[in-house]
Structures are given as C-alpha cells and as structure tokens.
Amino acid sequence: MTSPVDENRRPAALPLLRGQKALVTGANSGIGKATAIGLGRAGADVVVNYVAGKEAADEVVQEIESFGVRAYAYEADVSNEDQVVGMFADMVERFGTIDILVANAGLQRDAASVDMTLAQWQKVLDVNLTGQFLCAREAAKEFVRRGVVPEVSRAAGKIICMSSVHQIIPWAGHANYAASKGGVLMLMQTLAQELAPQGIRVNAVAPGAIRTPINHDAWATPEAEAELLKLVPYRRVGDPEDIADAVTTLASDLMDYVVGATIYVDGGMTLFPGFATGG
Numbered sequence: 225m226t227s228p229v230d231e232n233r234r235p236a237a238l239p240l241l242r243g244q245k246a247l248v249t250g251a252n253s254g255i256g257k258a259t260a261i262g263l264g265r266a267g268a269d270v271v272v273n274y275v276a277g278k279e280a281a282d283e284v285v286q287e288i289e290s291f292g293v294r295a296y297a298y299e300a301d302v303s304n305e306d307q308v309v310g311m312f313a314d315m316v317e318r319f320g321t322i323d324i325l326v327a328n329a330g331l332q333r334d335a336a337s338v339d340m341t342l343a344q345w346q347k348v349l350d351v352n353l354t355g356q357f358l359c360a361r362e363a364a365k366e367f368v369r370r371g372v373v374p375e376v377s378r379a380a381g382k383i384i385c386m387s388s389v390h391q392i393i394p395w396a397g398h399a400n401y402a403a404s405k406g407g408v409l410m411l412m413q414t415l416a417q418e419l420a421p422q423g424i425r426v427n428a429v430a431p432g433a434i435r436t437p438i439n440h441d442a443w444a445t446p447e448a449e450a451e452l453l454k455l456v457p458y459r460r461v462g463d464p465e466d467i468a469d470a471v472t473t474l475a476s477d478l479m480d481y482v483v484g485a486t487i488y489v490d491g492g493m494t495l496f497p498g499f500a501t502g503g
C-alpha cells in the first residue's frame with residue numbers, strides 16, 4: 225500500500241512524451257539508436273533515420289514498437305537537401321506532424337591538418353553541420369505551420385542538436401570535426417534566438433567520451449581506456465543511454481524553460497581535468 229504522502233508527491237506515472245512524434249537522424253547505431261529507443265520508451269512515435277544499414281535500423285524499429293508506439297525506418301543522407309526534404313514530407317504524411325527533432329547524425333574523418341584533404345574537410349562539415357541545418361530548417365517549418373498543441377506539449381516543437389565537448393575543446397588531428405561542432409554551437413544558439421518567439425525550443429546535448437563505434441579505438445583496450453579516463457573526472461566511459469536520458473528529459477516539458485542551452489553529458493570532461501593537479 226502506498227502512503228497518502230507518497231500519492232501526493234508522486235502523481236500517476238505518465239510517459240513523458242506520450243503522443244509526440246520524434247525523428248532521430250543516424251538512429252541505427254550508437255547514441256542515435258539509444259536515443260530513438262529512449263524516446264519510444266517515453267511514449268513517442270519515432271522515425272529512425274539511417275543512411276546505410278537497413279537491418280540495424282529495422283531492429284531499432286522493432287525494439288521501439290515493443291513499447292506499444294509506432295516507428296519506421298527511413299533512408300536519407302542528412303547532407304542531401306532533396307533527401308532531407310523528402311524525409312520530413314514523408315513523416316508529416318505518415319505521422320501527421322513532428323514535435324521533436326534530434327539532429328544526431330555525425331562522423332569523423334581524422335587527419336593532421338597539414339595532411340587533411342578537402343574531401344575529408346568537406347565531408348565532415350556537410351554531414352555534421354549542413355546536415356543539422358537542413359534537418360532543423362525542415363522541422364522548424366512544420367513547427368511554425370502547426371503551432372502549439374497544448375495537449376501534446378507546451379512548446380511548438382523541440383530541436384536537439386547532438387554536439388560534442390569539442391564545440392569548446394580544441395582537438396588536434398580533428399580540425400574538421402572540431403570546426404563542425406563549434407559551428408553546431410553557434411547554429412543552435414542562433415536558431416534558438418530566432419525561433420523562441422514562435423514557441424520553439426532549440427538546445428544541444430554535448431557528449432564527452434561515449435562507448436560507440438565512432439571512437440572505438442579510444443576505449444577498445446584496457447590501456448586505451450585508462451588513457452581516456454585521465455580526461456574524465458568521473459572515471460567512467462559514458463554509455464549511449466546516458467545521452468538518451470538527457471535528450472528525453474530535454475525534449476519533455478520538464479525542461480520547458482530551457483532554451484538555447486548546451487547540456488554537457490561528459491563525466492566532467494569540460495572541467496579542465498589537467499588542472500586538478502597542475503596549474
């Protein structure tokens with residue numbers, strides 16, 4: 225039996241995102257996969273975007289459907305304008321609208337700056353920065369058209385940009401990636417400023433070191449992991465679910481007054497850990 229005090233303090237549990245429609249880019253791997261599943265578990269219908277790997281995307285869809293919500297996989301390259309426009313049009317046709325965009329797709333093409341080819345530079349900027357712009361633009365158009373639906377959410381729509389601690393931490397050997405994430409910070413803040421008057425919340429989540437395929441070499445051996453953990457005051461490598469939980473909360477009305485913010489989910493990586501003993 226629950227006590228009356230507990231009942232007062234804890235109203236009946238409701239899925240945080242019930243009735244909301246979400247699209248997650250790059251959702252068949254790593255952080256995007258965990259986030260798509262997390263949003264589905266919280267009650268949202270989810271579009272699982274992928275660019276390659278249909279089978280993996282279909283598995284994510286199945287897992288989301290097991291929560292009793294709707295999901296489908298959609299192939300599109302986020303750096304291709306026509307494909308992005310087509311993906312959002314398709315979502316509006318099938319789900320009626322969109323409430324949450326998680327612009328997550330990203331990649332690395334690492335090289336010392338003096339060796340970096342224009343193709344390596346351009347690819348990372350195209351996917352990590354232009355891809356986020358294109359997806360945010362299409363989502364925002366639908367948010368503005370539809371406006372606020374109070375039964376669904378206090379906001380007209382939510383955009384969450386997947387950034388990185390490297391939006392503020394320089395990263396030798398990764399000039400293209402760091403520049404793309406620095407760009408994401410200013411894109412996010414500018415969109416937030418521009419769209420807030422229309423009830424749209426734009427924010428970012430900035431992961432630190434998360435165990436996914438993108439940084440496999442950084443944690444794959446005990447030696448590599450020990451080296452990596454020197455940069456993490458909390459002394460553990462993050463899991464994709466750490467990011468999924470932050471995104472789910474940020475997308476919900478629990479965070480309705482959070483606009484233009486970056487939530488660092490990094491075990492303290494942005495605390496300049498070298499200064500714990502030096503300086």
Ligand code: NAD
Nearest residue numbers: 250253254255275301302328329330388431433434436438
């Ligand atoms: P991942 O490689 O597992 O996932 C990246 C996803 O993006 C994959 O599904 C990939 O297919 C997809 N993708 C790549 N190019 C695409 C395109 N053109 N169109 C659509 N999808 C495309 O890596 P991850 O770690 O899950 O990365 C997800 C995001 O998190 C990225 O934006 C990355 O920069 C960011 N991030 C990751 C970490 C980390 O430690 N893993 C840290 C900071 C930021």
